Amino acid sequence: MARIDLIDVVKQFKGETVIPKLNLTIREGSFTVLVGPSGCGKTTTLRMIAGLERQTSGDILIDGACVNDVEPGKRDVAMVFQNYALYPNMTVRENIEFGLKNRGVPRRERERLVRDICEIVDLTPYLDKKPQSLSGGQRQRVALARAMVKHPKVFILDEPLSNLDAKLRVHMRTELIELHRRLGATFVYVTHDQTEAMSMGDRIVVMHRGEIMQAAAPMELYDDPDNLFTARFIGTPPMNVLPMNLLPNLGTEGEGRAEYVGFRPEHARLLPGSADPPSDGLAIAGSIITRESLGAEHVYQLRTTAGTCFVKQFLRPYAGGDFATAVVPHDRLYFFDGEGRRLRNLRAASRPEPAAAGVR
Amino acid sequence: MAPSRADARPVFATGRGAGRPAAARFRAALDAALRIANIVCMLLLVCVFALPFAWMISTSLKTLPETMRFPPDWIPDRPVWSNYADAWNSGPFPKYFLNSLIVSSGILVLQFLTIIPAAYAFARFRFPGRGLLFGLVMATLMIPPQLIFLPVYLMLSDWKLLNTHFALILPFASSAFGIFLLRQSFLQTAGELIEAARLDNAPEWKIMIRIMAPLARPVLATFALFSFISHWNDYFWPLVMTTNESARTLPIGIAKIRETEGTATWNVLMAANVMLAVPVLLAFFAAQRHIIRAFVYSGIK
Ligand SMILES: Nc1ncnc2c1ncn2[C@@H]1O[C@H](COP(=O)(O)OP(=O)(O)O)[C@@H](O)[C@H]1O
Ligand SMILES: [Mg+2]
Numbered sequence: 001m002a003r004i005d006l007i008d009v010v011k012q013f014k015g016e017t018v019i020p021k022l023n024l025t026i027r028e029g030s031f032t033v034l035v036g037p038s039g040c041g042k043t044t045t046l047r048m049i050a051g052l053e054r055q056t057s058g059d060i061l062i063d064g065a066c067v068n069d070v071e072p073g074k075r076d077v078a079m080v081f082q083n084y085a086l087y088p089n090m091t092v093r094e095n096i097e098f099g100l101k102n103r104g105v106p107r108r109e110r111e112r113l114v115r116d117i118c119e120i121v122d123l124t125p126y127l128d129k130k131p132q133s134l135s136g137g138q139r140q141r142v143a144l145a146r147a148m149v150k151h152p153k154v155f156i157l158d159e160p161l162s163n164l165d166a167k168l169r170v171h172m173r174t175e176l177i178e179l180h181r182r183l184g185a186t187f188v189y190v191t192h193d194q195t196e197a198m199s200m201g202d203r204i205v206v207m208h209r210g211e212i213m214q215a216a217a218p219m220e221l222y223d224d225p226d227n228l229f230t231a232r233f234i235g236t237p238p239m240n241v242l243p244m245n246l247l248p249n250l251g252t253e254g255e256g257r258a259e260y261v262g263f264r265p266e267h268a269r270l271l272p273g274s275a276d277p278p279s280d281g282l283a284i285a286g287s288i289i290t291r292e293s294l295g296a297e298h299v300y301q302l303r304t305t306a307g308t309c310f311v312k313q314f315l316r317p318y319a320g321g322d323f324a325t326a327v328v329p330h331d332r333l334y335f336f337d338g339e340g341r342r343l344r345n346l347r348a349a350s351r352p353e354p355a356a357a358g359v360r
Numbered sequence: 361m362a363p364s365r366a367d368a369r370p371v372f373a374t375g376r377g378a379g380r381p382a383a384a385r386f387r388a389a390l391d392a393a394l395r396i397a398n399i400v401c402m403l404l405l406v407c408v409f410a411l412p413f414a415w416m417i418s419t420s421l422k423t424l425p426e427t428m429r430f431p432p433d434w435i436p437d438r439p440v441w442s443n444y445a446d447a448w449n450s451g452p453f454p455k456y457f458l459n460s461l462i463v464s465s466g467i468l469v470l471q472f473l474t475i476i477p478a479a480y481a482f483a484r485f486r487f488p489g490r491g492l493l494f495g496l497v498m499a500t501l502m503i504p505p506q507l508i509f510l511p512v513y514l515m516l517s518d519w520k521l522l523n524t525h526f527a528l529i530l531p532f533a534s535s536a537f538g539i540f541l542l543r544q545s546f547l548q549t550a551g552e553l554i555e556a557a558r559l560d561n562a563p564e565w566k567i568m569i570r571i572m573a574p575l576a577r578p579v580l581a582t583f584a585l586f587s588f589i590s591h592w593n594d595y596f597w598p599l600v601m602t603t604n605e606s607a608r609t610l611p612i613g614i615a616k617i618r619e620t621e622g623t624a625t626w627n628v629l630m631a632a633n634v635m636l637a638v639p640v641l642l643a644f645f646a647a648q649r650h651i652i653r654a655f656v657y658s659g660i661k
Pocket of ligand 2: 043
């Protein structure tokens, strides 16, 4: 178990700044997920923690000790690579043992450790096989076993499930969560898939262009995003965001001037176009352009004069015609300023004037 | 509606069916022709390489008058196996053979010991002067041994190493060609493997020996084959560096058969040549298996 601190970490590649200034604390024993679009610097961050890449400036602390000048092998960090990076000329056993041998762990002890780990990840029948003859899922397990057998303080996993098929991926998710619970080590997990992040992490760090947009627990990110980026990145379909100036009958009271208003598809309700919308909510009229049904939930795409938005209905599909009104309770609205920052001190207020057409 | 659709289908089908066999027949004929041409080419190639070899074996089993006969016969009237015994007994052949073995394998071992670390360093590390040093190594590829044998001879003479195995081994202890080949192969190895090994606490030499070198097995096997054959057959260097039997190798010994027997005894000479070629063939077959297997493995990955 270990806590990791990144303090003012900057990373440049040949003068090009990839990470402008990163401050992050990864709590001891947590399952922290770094999530963000491809190219936002997740892998680079992981590699700096592992010591495979040196930060241009700033400090990295593991358990309070600065590891800037500590070799990767001495940081007590194990990494699972996206492409597994198994040693192709070694058997499964040799792959798992390699790190132990290099540390001078005696043979007896090694055999015991390898046996124990292989039972956990179900690899016992394959110990003498070469990685080439294993399936993707089995290779993944070897990579995990190789990391686990060293009992590291920190596990680093870089998109470990992205090479598996969908079914196996969901299965491995639960296995990894279980593994984290059992080992109690600090997990730092990278993915570009927000669903994976939400379902696995107890703490999620949303990154964008090398900067942390928000670091919080999954439900906190979902319920209380700090900014537009996080709001739109988390959740499927993403949060609807409409410009305030196209919604003349939506007013605000409190500090700040909102440029954008957002609401989650699942917080809106669809009413037939002819019905009278309730007064304590934002009502946006439009026409339904797509209907997608997943059994228990139904997703509609609505084209309105303020933009296109998604509405999600649970259990019972919307039964009305193509012209519909989406109604969102005022307390489910999120306001953002022109820079995309969340305005938490703003509340919605209806403006009674029957102003523009198409928007009621 | 329905009948017309049903009608349309057979017409369409026959339309395609009529075209297809012609195209398919043409394709099949072309395939067959290509395959035959391929086989003919390969046979020609085999002839180019195999005929001199067959001629050598044939001559090695003839009597001396038979070798002079015109037109020549491919099959000797009665194989004269004693040519081999004559060749073997015409000089200290066991000694030559041992010398050749010591020199060729000594060179190979030293080359492996030097080119693997050198190629690894050139492929993996950034250090000042790397480009210049690598350029120098490459430049030595362009220097033929005939150009530098004199200073090397004088140097070895100073060191009292002439007529020893060292004189034949040390000048070839490294190989620019080997460094070049191996560096290319190391450059292609996935960086993640090395990083995984670093996280596994592996010291640099272990990454080189346990991870990188095994991955370069096809290259190493190919290089070993080239090196072994060229030094086993080398005539020039041992000729210059030896003046007595103590370090002389097989090619020199065989050439001496010709000198000692007044008239050239081609049959005995060829018998000696066959004996010279056998270890090379063995080396080739041994390496070939490795090369093919290594390539098959890397193909699956
Ligand atoms: N070794 C490198 N040299 C130059 N640029 C790099 C290197 N590694 C990563 N980058 C750049 O850094 C950015 C972040 O990369 P990365 O951390 O791999 O993103 P992610 O893992 O989030 O997809 C990318 O724009 C990438 O092109
Ligand atoms: Mg990445």
